[in-house]
Amino acid sequence: MVTEDEKAQIRLCMDAMREGIEGFHSRRPQLEMIATVATTLAACRGEDDPPADGEHIAVVEAGTGTGKSFGSLVPALVMARSRGRRLVVSSSTVALQHQYAEKDAPTLQRSIPFGFTFAVAKGRRRYACAAKLAAAAAEAGQREVDLGDEPPAADTSADRRRRTIIIGLAENFDAERWSGDRDELAMPVPDEIWSDLTTDRQGCSGNRCAEFARCPFYAARQRVKEADLVIANHDLVLSAMEVEAGSVLPSPSETIYVFDEAHSLAAKAVEHLSAKHALRGAQEWLRDSIEAVRDAVLAMRLPDSLLQEARSSVERLGAALDGLRQHIHALRAFDERKARRFKSGELPTWVRDAGESAQSAGRALEKTFAALREALLERAPSEGALATRVLSSLGFYVGKLENLLSTWDLMLVQDAADEAPIARWIELHEDTSRGADYLVCAAPISGSDRLRKLLWNRASAVVLMSATLTSCGTFDLFLRQSGLAVFRGLRLLRVESPFDYRSNAKLVIPAMRSDPANADAHTREVVDRLPRLVRTRGTLVLFASAKQMRAVYGQVDEGLRRITLMQGTMPKMEMLARHRAAIDRGDSSVLFGLQSMAEGVDLPRDYCTHLVWVKLPFSVPDSPLEEARREWVESQGRSSFIEITLPETAVRFKQGLGRLLRTTEDQGTATVLDRRLVTKRWGGLLMRGLPDFEVIVEPVRGAPARQRPLPST
Ligand code: SF4
Numbered sequence: 001m002v003t004e005d006e007k008a009q010i011r012l013c014m015d016a017m018r019e020g021i022e023g024f025h026s027r028r029p030q031l032e033m034i035a036t037v038a039t040t041l042a043a044c045r046g047e048d049d050p051p052a053d054g055e056h057i058a059v060v061e062a063g064t065g066t067g068k069s070f071g072s073l074v075p076a077l078v079m080a081r082s083r084g085r086r087l088v089v090s091s092s093t094v095a096l097q098h099q100y101a102e103k104d105a106p107t108l109q110r111s112i113p114f115g116f117t118f119a120v121a122k123g124r125r126r127y128a129c130a131a132k133l134a135a136a137a138a139e140a141g142q143r144e145v146d147l148g149d150e151p152p153a154a155d156t157s158a159d160r161r162r163r164t165i166i167i168g169l170a171e172n173f174d175a176e177r178w179s180g181d182r183d184e185l186a187m188p189v190p191d192e193i194w195s196d197l198t199t200d201r202q203g204c205s206g207n208r209c210a211e212f213a214r215c216p217f218y219a220a221r222q223r224v225k226e227a228d229l230v231i232a233n234h235d236l237v238l239s240a241m242e243v244e245a246g247s248v249l250p251s252p253s254e255t256i257y258v259f260d261e262a263h264s265l266a267a268k269a270v271e272h273l274s275a276k277h278a279l280r281g282a283q284e285w286l287r288d289s290i291e292a293v294r295d296a297v298l299a300m301r302l303p304d305s306l307l308q309e310a311r312s313s314v315e316r317l318g319a320a321l322d323g324l325r326q327h328i329h330a331l332r333a334f335d336e337r338k339a340r341r342f343k344s345g346e347l348p349t350w351v352r353d354a355g356e357s358a359q360s361a362g363r364a365l366e367k368t369f370a371a372l373r374e375a376l377l378e379r380a381p382s383e384g385a386l387a388t389r390v391l392s393s394l395g396f397y398v399g400k401l402e403n404l405l406s407t408w409d410l411m412l413v414q415d416a417a418d419e420a421p422i423a424r425w426i427e428l429h430e431d432t433s434r435g436a437d438y439l440v441c442a443a444p445i446s447g448s449d450r451l452r453k454l455l456w457n458r459a460s461a462v463v464l465m466s467a468t469l470t471s472c473g474t475f476d477l478f479l480r481q482s483g484l485a486v487f488r489g490l491r492l493l494r495v496e497s498p499f500d501y502r503s504n505a506k507l508v509i510p511a512m513r514s515d516p517a518n519a520d521a522h523t524r525e526v527v528d529r530l531p532r533l534v535r536t537r538g539t540l541v542l543f544a545s546a547k548q549m550r551a552v553y554g555q556v557d558e559g560l561r562r563i564t565l566m567q568g569t570m571p572k573m574e575m576l577a578r579h580r581a582a583i584d585r586g587d588s589s590v591l592f593g594l595q596s597m598a599e600g601v602d603l604p605r606d607y608c609t610h611l612v613w614v615k616l617p618f619s620v621p622d623s624p625l626e627e628a629r630r631e632w633v634e635s636q637g638r639s640s641f642i643e644i645t646l647p648e649t650a651v652r653f654k655q656g657l658g659r660l661l662r663t664t665e666d667q668g669t670a671t672v673l674d675r676r677l678v679t680k681r682w683g684g685l686l687m688r689g690l691p692d693f694e695v696i697v698e699p700v701r702g703a704p705a706r707q708r709p710l711p712s713t
Helices: 003-019 029-040 068-083 092-111 131-148 157-174 216-226 235-241 264-273 279-301 304-331 350-384 385-414 449-457 476-482 517-534 546-556 558-562 572-584 624-635 640-658 684-688
Strands: 057-062 085-092 118-120 229-233 255-261 275-278 337-340 422-431 435-446 460-465 491-495 507-508 539-544 564-566 589-593 610-613 668-672 694-697 706-708
Touching: 003 068, 003 092, 029 057, 029 068, 029 385, 029 460, 029 491, 068 085, 068 092, 068 255, 068 460, 085 092, 085 235, 085 517, 092 118, 092 694, 118 216, 118 449, 118 589, 118 668, 131 157, 131 385, 157 640, 229 235, 229 539, 235 255, 235 264, 264 449, 264 460, 264 476, 275 279, 275 385, 279 304, 279 350, 279 385, 304 350, 304 435, 337 624, 350 435, 385 435, 422 624, 449 476, 460 572, 517 546, 517 558, 517 610, 546 564, 546 589, 564 572, 572 589, 610 640, 624 640, 640 684, 668 694
Parallel strands: 057 460, 057 491, 085 229, 085 255, 118 229, 255 460, 507 668, 507 694, 539 589, 539 610, 564 589, 610 668
Antiparallel strands: 275 435, 337 422, 422 435, 694 706
């Protein structure tokens, strides 16, 4: 239960924010959200508590304009403080992470009546490695000296630029004008230079490094350890969930998590649990790794037996991968997506045998790399920069081998009876200059079991929130995909957007003659109708397929094409900037976009007063993983259309419609050029849970236009 003192603290915070933040209003939906978050966090768990039934987890769908970041952070800060827990807020993108760090957290720090500290948690590669930076700067300085004796032609402008950048970074770092954080640089450093100045876990010598005391990554990690609020991202949380020891984040049992944009968490979990490696690519780096081992053995005077062992394992591993590559090459059995999926995840004997040989040789190589790494770490304090350089070079191959072994572990593991199976396939990659290569790929068809075991069951408490968590009016799809469906005690809350949809927005379904299933006829009719639909200044036209988008763009009249910006012809940011500039000048502008424009694009006021969905955005099994997911559902006697396709389509459809109203003053119309919304039985399901639009279904044959209420959820 939330104590009286905690309630009073939350009230004080809200009062202080109303007084201190100009234009801040807390409306009923936000207050509802605050109450649910506080009640959930009051049920936070301790490490030794018995398994919970989800009382410690809140799932909140909060429509645009609710103010969900303050609606979650205020109660979470109060509850974490009073219950002695750490608070981690995680977002899906770096942009949103910046918004929390640069806007929301500082605003709260200034406004609420108690102090708190916050720190941003980022991956190791966002920081310079002090040891590598010092070595690179010394090398660049030496080169400047040597060049005095060489003709100017020996020095290219790219080399000069590289040296200038590295020396400048090292000087600023040494003079403490720069902390080593890449995101704090005023002038961006090109990736090819940055990759030589940073390192990863395998290439780092940790507390045995000569530069450990001024290492930017470990300094940042210390700040994260001491902060009351840690601002992270989903990738970091998911990585930490797998390798808790040594993670930058606090352990789940002492953490209250707030996941923003939680709708993307399940897909990200699958990505994290998946693995793939190229066959010919692996043979190439394996050969190169022997050079790195030889350099390490010679430079550090290590036993020659390490080189012999590495060579023997590399030969065995290379032979296994080569045999597999030749077998696949001879078969040439790929579908139109250039993939060969193993039905129900069952591997043929020739793949299994080759995989087992590769796995066994890879494990032997892993042991040799570990022995080498240990020997290098022992020498790190005395050998300084040389040990760091050798360790970093070896670390690259250690990382590659880890990935190769993860792939084969997933390929060969027996699917657990109580978990969703693993999809396994091989992809053909054709490169005109280098010939064909094959990618061995394995991915769990769902991350739900791992999320449940490693996160939900271990976390002290969790808030998951997003503007779109329901589909077809229920949370079912999200709960299933995220591994939350088994919890009976979850707190589910759906708070409406404070926008007045009924007065300010219409959803129009015109009297289309064509069925989108007949692609050519539908495209012709869309081309015919579009000029009449582009009446207002800012129009966003969303397509379900790139093919149809290009076809419509190619066929619309010249006048419309001149004011249309099509996705794929320029970077998305530039496209949005040009659109806004045209509207600001008082001109009309039309955006043609795909699904990625239906999410996360903010076009308030005149930037989007008309949204057109050309066709319902059906999710299609366009990857071996999606195909395997549907196959698994069907194999259990269930309908993949009802269980996957329809709810996923509902989410996409709703996300697109969410682009229309972005502020309380916005007004607009959404037009759907796909009549299946009203002619098919499942159309009603897609309409469930939509905001309260005024819905106008235009009559097909002279009948008066109907205004229909949305189906109740
Ligand atoms: S501790 Fe690791 S990351 Fe830090 S400077 Fe040393 S090698 Fe680089």
